[in-house]
Amino acid sequence: MNPAELYETHRDLLTRAVEATVARDYWSAFPESPSKSVYGEEAAPAGERAFTALLGKPFPIDVPGATGTVTTERSPYGLELAVSYPRADPLALIAAARAAAPGWRAAGPEGRAGVAAEILRRINAASFEMAHAVQHTTGQAFVMAFQAGGAHAQDRGLEAVAYALAATTRLPARSSWAKPQRGGDPLTLEKTATVVGRGVSVVIGCTTFPTWNSYPGLFASLVTGNPVIVKPHPGAVLPLAITVRIAREVLTEAGIDPNVVTLAAEEPGDGIAATLATHPDVRIVDFTGSSEFGDWLEANARQAVVYTEKAGLNTVIVDSTADYRGLLRNLAFSLSLYSGQMCTTPQNILVPRDGIETDAGHRSVAEFGSDLAAALDKLLGDPARAAGTLGAIVNDGVLSRVTEASGLPGVIHPSAVVADPAFATALIRTPLVAGVDAADEKTYTREWFGPVSFLITTESTADSLRIFTETVRAHGALSALVHSTSAEVIDAAREAALDAGVHLSENLTGGVFVNQTAAFSDLHGTGANPAATAALTDDWFVAGRFFTLQSRRHS
Amino acid sequence: MNPAELYETHRDLLTRAVEATVARDYWSAFPESPSKSVYGEEAAPAGERAFTALLGKPFPIDVPGATGTVTTERSPYGLELAVSYPRADPLALIAAARAAAPGWRAAGPEGRAGVAAEILRRINAASFEMAHAVQHTTGQAFVMAFQAGGAHAQDRGLEAVAYALAATTRLPARSSWAKPQRGGDPLTLEKTATVVGRGVSVVIGCTTFPTWNSYPGLFASLVTGNPVIVKPHPGAVLPLAITVRIAREVLTEAGIDPNVVTLAAEEPGDGIAATLATHPDVRIVDFTGSSEFGDWLEANARQAVVYTEKAGLNTVIVDSTADYRGLLRNLAFSLSLYSGQMCTTPQNILVPRDGIETDAGHRSVAEFGSDLAAALDKLLGDPARAAGTLGAIVNDGVLSRVTEASGLPGVIHPSAVVADPAFATALIRTPLVAGVDAADEKTYTREWFGPVSFLITTESTADSLRIFTETVRAHGALSALVHSTSAEVIDAAREAALDAGVHLSENLTGGVFVNQTAAFSDLHGTGANPAATAALTDDWFVAGRFFTLQSRRHS
The missing domain is CATH 3.40.605.10 (Aldehyde Dehydrogenase; Chain A, domain 1)
Known part of the structure; x- marks a missing residue:
C-alpha cells in the first residue's frame, strides 16, 4: 500500500x-x-x-x-x-x-x-x-x-x-484569503502551506x-x-x-x-x-x-x-503518610524494578531528622530505614519472583557503582546476589540503600545510576524541600515523589517541584510507581531542569523538526 | 480588573x-x-x-x-x-x-x-x-x-x-486517568498540568x-x-x-x-x-x-x-507575464515602499538573457530595465505622493549604501532626492536599480538594506531558479516572487522555494505586494533559511517559551 x-x-x-x-x-x-x-x-x-x-x-x-x-x-x-x-x-x-x-x-x-x-x-x-x-x-x-x-x-x-x-x-494545506476593500471587490489569494x-x-x-x-x-x-x-x-x-x-x-x-x-x-x-x-x-x-x-x-x-x-537526582520527600505499609511496598518496588536501572528510579530519599508520622505511629529515621530494608527483603525474598522484578545488571559500569557504594559507611540495605532459576549466569543484584546526612552532598549529588539509593537525613521537611529544589535545579531529575498527609506540605512540594522543574507524584502507595509514566497521559521529562531538554511528547518535542513554507497567488 | x-x-x-x-x-x-x-x-x-x-x-x-x-x-x-x-x-x-x-x-x-x-x-x-x-x-x-x-x-x-x-x-490543566485492571477496580489518578x-x-x-x-x-x-x-x-x-x-x-x-x-x-x-x-x-x-x-x-x-x-537576499524571478503593466506597477511599488527599508523588499531581480515574453510582447533585459525605471518614475512623479510611499531614510548607514550603489557601472534607475512638502528637512530618496550580470556574485550576494536593487541577467529561467535556490540557501531571504505564465515554471519555482526554504508569491500584479504579509494568514520568515530561526507566528515560535509540569495523585 x-x-x-x-x-x-x-x-x-x-x-x-x-x-x-x-x-x-x-x-x-x-x-x-x-x-x-x-x-x-x-x-x-x-x-x-x-x-x-x-x-x-x-x-x-x-x-x-x-x-x-x-x-x-x-x-x-x-x-x-x-x-x-x-x-x-x-x-x-x-x-x-x-x-x-x-x-x-x-x-x-x-x-x-x-x-x-x-x-x-x-x-x-x-x-x-x-x-x-x-x-x-x-x-x-x-x-x-x-x-x-x-x-x-x-x-x-x-x-x-x-x-x-x-x-x-494544524495549518491548512490550502486556504483562501479575501480582504475586503472599500468600494471594490475584495483582494483574494489562494495560499498553500507545505511541511x-x-x-x-x-x-x-x-x-x-x-x-x-x-x-x-x-x-x-x-x-x-x-x-x-x-x-x-x-x-x-x-x-x-x-x-x-x-x-x-x-x-x-x-x-x-x-x-x-x-x-x-x-x-x-x-x-x-x-x-x-x-x-x-x-x-x-x-x-x-x-x-x-x-x-x-x-x-x-x-x-x-x-x-x-x-541523568539526574530523582528525589523522594518523606514527610508523613496515612498508609505506611503502602508507602514502603510502593517505594521498595520502585527501587527494585529493573535493579534501579531506570532514568526515573529514585536515588535520594529525604527524611526529616525528627522522623515521620505514619498510620503505624511515629517512625525515626533509623526505623524508617530498617522498615524499608525489610520491605525490600520481603519483596525480593523469593529468587524467581525477585529475578522477575530485578532483571539483570546491564553492564560493568553499574556493577562497579554497586561495589563502590557497598563500601559506604551507612549501608542500611546491602546489595545481594540473586540466582535466577532460568539463567544460571545472569548477573542479578538487589538494591543497596545507604544512610547519609544532608551535609554529605558530595555523595548524593552524584548520580549513581543503578541499584543505589540514599536515605538522607534533613533538618525538617522544609529543609528537604529546599534540598530537593536546589539539587534538582543544579543536577536535574526525571521524577520526584512526596509523601505527606499535610495539605500545606503537598502545596509546598508542588511549588517546589514547579521551581525545580520536575514532574511530581504524590502519596503513591498502590499500583502506580514514580518511575513509570504512561503514554498519552504522563509527560516524561520536562525540559525545565538539566536532566532533559524536552518532554516526551509534546508540541515542543515535534515543532522544531519541520518548517511550514507558504506560497500564494491571486485566485 | x-x-x-x-x-x-x-x-x-x-x-x-x-x-x-x-x-x-x-x-x-x-x-x-x-x-x-x-x-x-x-x-x-x-x-x-x-x-x-x-x-x-x-x-x-x-x-x-x-x-x-x-x-x-x-x-x-x-x-x-x-x-x-x-x-x-x-x-x-x-x-x-x-x-x-x-x-x-x-x-x-x-x-x-x-x-x-x-x-x-x-x-x-x-x-x-x-x-x-x-x-x-x-x-x-x-x-x-x-x-x-x-x-x-x-x-x-x-x-x-x-x-x-x-x-x-492544549493539555488539560486537570485530567483523570483510569487504567483498567484485570479482575479489579481500575487504577485511577488525578493529574494536574501547570505551565x-x-x-x-x-x-x-x-x-x-x-x-x-x-x-x-x-x-x-x-x-x-x-x-x-x-x-x-x-x-x-x-x-x-x-x-x-x-x-x-x-x-x-x-x-x-x-x-x-x-x-x-x-x-x-x-x-x-x-x-x-x-x-x-x-x-x-x-x-x-x-x-x-x-x-x-x-x-x-x-x-x-x-x-x-x-537579513537576506529577497529575490524576484521574472520568466514571463500575462500582465506586464501590472507586474511593473506592483514591483515598482514593492521597491519604493518605505524606500526599500523592509526586510522583505526585493533586492535581486533575476531575468533571463534572452528576455521575457509578456502580453505587451517580447521584452529584452534592457527593455525590462527601462520599463521598470519608467514605472518607478511614474509612481514617484508627484513629490507629495512619492513622500507618502517612500517615507524617509532611517539612518546614515542606509544613505551610505545608496551612495555606494550610485557608483556602480550599470545603474538603470538612479536614486533621486524627493522634497516632502510637509517636512522640509526629511531625508527622502527614490530606489536605485542597477543592472549586473549573474557572474557578478560579489555585488548581489551582499545585502544592500535600503533602496538598492539589482536587475541580474541570467542564462535562462532555469539558471535563475538555480541562483535563487543557491543564494537563498547560503544567505537567506524573507520573501520571494516569481512571474511566469508557464505552469511548469511555477511548479519548478515552488520546488525551488521549498529547497531554498522561503515563502513564495506568484504573479503579483494587483494590490498585494511581496513585501507585505498578513497576520493570521501569512507566515513571516520560515526558519528554513539563514534569514530567520523561526516563523512569525507558529507553534515553534511559542512552544519553546514554556514547560508543562505535571503532578499526579490517586483519586
Whole structure:
C-alpha cells in the first residue's frame, strides 16, 4: 500500500491517538499483556523462534555504504548472541538519507503518519521477538521487556506520531484569503502551506531502553518529514535493528526509498554518534544517555536542534503518610524494578531528622530505614519472583557503582546476589540503600545510576524541600515523589517541584510507581531542569523538526 | 480588573483569534484605516497632542534600578524629539523580572492572555500617538506608520497571544486517568498540568519596525508565563516606550507586578543587548536586526532559546507575464515602499538573457530595465505622493549604501532626492536599480538594506531558479516572487522555494505586494533559511517559551 492508502487504513487509529493527546485520560493502542488471550496461542513461540533464528548470524538488513560487520552485544543473562551487523559509514548514511528526503517530503503529513502507523503495527506484531531482544541486551526481565520494550514503547511511538501529525496539519494545506476593500471587490489569494522537514535526523539509543527512549524521536522525525539514521548503543543493537528492518520493509512496500530509515551500527569507540551529530547536513539529534555526552552534544551539535534525555537526582520527600505499609511496598518496588536501572528510579530519599508520622505511629529515621530494608527483603525474598522484578545488571559500569557504594559507611540495605532459576549466569543484584546526612552532598549529588539509593537525613521537611529544589535545579531529575498527609506540605512540594522543574507524584502507595509514566497521559521529562531538554511528547518535542513554507497567488 | 476578569472581558476576541490561527482565511482585529469613521473624530488630534506632549521631556515610565537618562533618537523627518528615558541597569532589570515571575506564573494562561489582550486594546486606542512615534523614529510615512506600526503590529501581537494561549491550554490543566485492571477496580489518578515560563525573556527591537517586529516575541513570551525586558534600538525607543508604559499600566491595574514588562533604554555603545542576552537568568531572546549581531546571539546566548530575524537576499524571478503593466506597477511599488527599508523588499531581480515574453510582447533585459525605471518614475512623479510611499531614510548607514550603489557601472534607475512638502528637512530618496550580470556574485550576494536593487541577467529561467535556490540557501531571504505564465515554471519555482526554504508569491500584479504579509494568514520568515530561526507566528515560535509540569495523585 502506498502512503495515502496506509493513512486510510490507519485513519481511525490515528484520529483516536490525536484525540488521546488532548484528552489525556487513559488510552493505549498496544496491549501490554503478553497473554495468549491477547496475542494468540502462536505469538509467543513464534516470537521466540524468530529471535532464536537471529542468533549467531549476520542480521538481515541492508545498510548503504557499510564496510564489514560488527558484533558488540553481550546478554546480561549470559545467552550467547553473536549477531553481526553491517558496520556503518556515517557519511554514506547521511548521503543516502539526503537522497531519500525529497520522496519522503512528497508523501505529506498524512501519508507519513500512515507509514509510521503501519511500522508500529508490524513492530507490535513482532512484540515477542522484540521482548527477547530487549531482555537479552538490556537485562530487563521478560515481562518488563515485553511491556517497556514492546507495548509501552509502541504507545510512545504512536504518541509521537499523533503529536507530529497534529502539529503538521494544524495549518491548512490550502486556504483562501479575501480582504475586503472599500468600494471594490475584495483582494483574494489562494495560499498553500507545505511541511518541509528540517533535515537529516539522528536518533542515538541507549543501552537500557533502546526502543522506549528512541521511538519518540524516531517517529516524531519521520512524520514531520525527515529521514532518520538510527544509531543504537553497541550494547543494545538488536531491538533497534529489528525496528529498522521493519521500517524499511514498510517503506519499500509503500514505494518509498527505504533509506528514509537506516541503521548505524559501530564498534565501541568508532564514535560515529559524534560524527553524525555534528555533520552540517544533520539537523535533528535525539539522544538518551549520559549527562556527559548529552551536554557535549548540546554544546557541539550547533547546526541541529538537539533533544537530550540525560541523568539526574530523582528525589523522594518523606514527610508523613496515612498508609505506611503502602508507602514502603510502593517505594521498595520502585527501587527494585529493573535493579534501579531506570532514568526515573529514585536515588535520594529525604527524611526529616525528627522522623515521620505514619498510620503505624511515629517512625525515626533509623526505623524508617530498617522498615524499608525489610520491605525490600520481603519483596525480593523469593529468587524467581525477585529475578522477575530485578532483571539483570546491564553492564560493568553499574556493577562497579554497586561495589563502590557497598563500601559506604551507612549501608542500611546491602546489595545481594540473586540466582535466577532460568539463567544460571545472569548477573542479578538487589538494591543497596545507604544512610547519609544532608551535609554529605558530595555523595548524593552524584548520580549513581543503578541499584543505589540514599536515605538522607534533613533538618525538617522544609529543609528537604529546599534540598530537593536546589539539587534538582543544579543536577536535574526525571521524577520526584512526596509523601505527606499535610495539605500545606503537598502545596509546598508542588511549588517546589514547579521551581525545580520536575514532574511530581504524590502519596503513591498502590499500583502506580514514580518511575513509570504512561503514554498519552504522563509527560516524561520536562525540559525545565538539566536532566532533559524536552518532554516526551509534546508540541515542543515535534515543532522544531519541520518548517511550514507558504506560497500564494491571486485566485 | 484582575487577570481572570480581563480574560472574561476579552474571551470572545481571544476565541476568535485562536479560530483565525487555524482557519487562516482573512481576519483582522484592529482596523488599519486611520479614518475618522473608524477611530472617531477625536482620535487623530488627541493622538497628535499626546505625541507632542512627550517631546522634549523625560518619558513618564518607572524603570527599576535606572541610573540617569539617555536621549538617543533623531527623527528622519527632522522634527526635534528630545525625549529622555531612564538609562537601564541590565542586572537590576533581570532581578526585577525574576521577582515578578512567580505572580505572573500564578495568573495562568487564560489570565495572562486576558492581560495581553487588554494591553493590545489600549495600544490600539493609542494608535495615533503611536503612529507619530513610529513615523518620527523609523521614517515611515504617517499612514504606513499607522498601519505597519499600529494595526498590523497589534494584529501580529494578538496572533502571538492566540498561538501562545492555544499552546498553553492544549493539555488539560486537570485530567483523570483510569487504567483498567484485570479482575479489579481500575487504577485511577488525578493529574494536574501547570505551565511554567522558561525564564526571563529579552526582546531586542530594531530601528525600522520597532513594534511590528517586537510584538510577536513580547506577547508570546508574556502569555507563556515569562517576564519580558524590552530593549529598543536606540534610534527607535519611543514606540516601545509607549508600549511598555501601557503594559505596565494594565499589569498594575490587574494587581500584577508591573516589572513583568520593563524598558531597557541605553546609550548607543552601552551594549546591554549582549549583556542581557547572555545572562544565565535570561532564557528567551527575540531579536530583529543585522545578520552579524543575530548570528552572534545564536552562537553566544547559549543558555537561552534564541529567535532571530536577520537579513537576506529577497529575490524576484521574472520568466514571463500575462500582465506586464501590472507586474511593473506592483514591483515598482514593492521597491519604493518605505524606500526599500523592509526586510522583505526585493533586492535581486533575476531575468533571463534572452528576455521575457509578456502580453505587451517580447521584452529584452534592457527593455525590462527601462520599463521598470519608467514605472518607478511614474509612481514617484508627484513629490507629495512619492513622500507618502517612500517615507524617509532611517539612518546614515542606509544613505551610505545608496551612495555606494550610485557608483556602480550599470545603474538603470538612479536614486533621486524627493522634497516632502510637509517636512522640509526629511531625508527622502527614490530606489536605485542597477543592472549586473549573474557572474557578478560579489555585488548581489551582499545585502544592500535600503533602496538598492539589482536587475541580474541570467542564462535562462532555469539558471535563475538555480541562483535563487543557491543564494537563498547560503544567505537567506524573507520573501520571494516569481512571474511566469508557464505552469511548469511555477511548479519548478515552488520546488525551488521549498529547497531554498522561503515563502513564495506568484504573479503579483494587483494590490498585494511581496513585501507585505498578513497576520493570521501569512507566515513571516520560515526558519528554513539563514534569514530567520523561526516563523512569525507558529507553534515553534511559542512552544519553546514554556514547560508543562505535571503532578499526579490517586483519586
